[in-house]
Amino acid sequence: MTSFFAVPPLQEINSAIAHQNNVELYVLRLDLMHPFVNGNKWFKLKYNLEAAKAQNFNKLLTFGGAYSNHIYATAAVGNLFGLQTIGVIRGEKSLPLNPTLDFAVSQGMQLVYLDRQTYRQQQTAKLQEVLKNRFGDFFIIPEGGCNLHGVRGCTEIISNSAPLIKGDFDVICLACGTGTTLAGVTLSLHQKQHLIGFPVLKGGEFLKSAIETLLAEYLSSDLPMPGDKSISWELICDYHFGGYAKVTEELVTFQKEFGKLYQIPLDYIYTAKMFYGVMDLIQQKYFSNCRILLIHTGGLQGNLGIENRLID
Ligand SMILES: Cc1ncc(COP(=O)(O)O)c(C=O)c1O
The missing domain is CATH 3.40.50.1100 (Rossmann fold)
Incomplete structure (x- = not known):
């Protein structure tokens, strides 16, 4: 990798x-x-990716703001390693897409927009169920890559x-x-x-x-x-x-x-x-x-x- x-x-x-x-x-x-995948991003994504692959997921879903470095890097990582990506974006869709989201789409990321209140429920089973009904099974990476896989990568x-x-x-x-x-x-x-x-x-x-x-x-x-x-x-x-x-x-x-x-x-x-x-x-x-x-x-x-x- x-x-x-x-x-x-x-x-x-x-x-x-x-x-x-x-x-x-x-x-x-x-x-x-x-x-495209630089800074702390590769380190935060690396073990999330490994976990997704080990559990046989071929789709990553993550959350972020419209200018998020994490959304940008996750889209690029998906493209590099052959995984589908879904970006759940905070706030309303605005066209033309800004450079971050335009890049994410160019890497094959599917975007979905949630109003701020719904977005705040990102960790609830209820919202994740709604997203699963729409997109099928996926591996969730939390906003900003903030989980123990992310911490583990940053130890390196x-x-x-x-x-x-x-x-x-x-x-x-x-x-x-x-x-x-x-x-x-x-x-x-x-x-x-x-x-x-x-x-x-x-x-x-x-x-x-x-x-x-x-x-x-x-x-x-x-x-x-x-x-x-x-x-x-x-x-x-x-x-x-x-x-x-x-x-x-x-x-x-x-x-x-x-x-x-x-x-x-x-x-x-x-x-x-x-x-x-x-x-x-x-x-x-x-x-x-x-x-x-x-x-x-x-x-x-x-x-x-x-x-x-x-x-x-
Ligand atoms: C460029 C950059 N620097 C620093 C940080 C802060 O990292 P963390 O959220 O792990 O504190 C981020 C967010 O991921 C970032 O995009």
């Missing part, structure tokens, strides 16, 4: 402010693993790149939506390392208990446990820029300047917020004398949608 994917490069950020604080900064470029993010990661990093930083990626990466680290998640939603503090639940479920399962059990992690919730998919002029300027300076494209919804947070915290001397790894979790396809909105 993995032959489709390039080993993600590790790129140093030569930032003056980092050097002044004796901070070494590296980026793990998961965005370069595959043109660092080891997948281990040959490149010379020496250890003291601090690892990543952006959080559901917290699945953070849970997986936490489980793969060792005790001297510290993981920081930057929620991109307003009021991201609520994620703490969601992540603790995922971790507890994983630890009580018989899934492989590649790292130490009690890793220190924290959420820094001050860099949401107004909330999920909200952008400010300051964030847009940062994204553009960062891209020019370091040749690292960032997406506005996730990685730009996390990178902004890390650079700001270095400036505030929150970090010093350490090596930091920033995980670039991809999401660049979503910029088209945001850029169209900025032009409107």
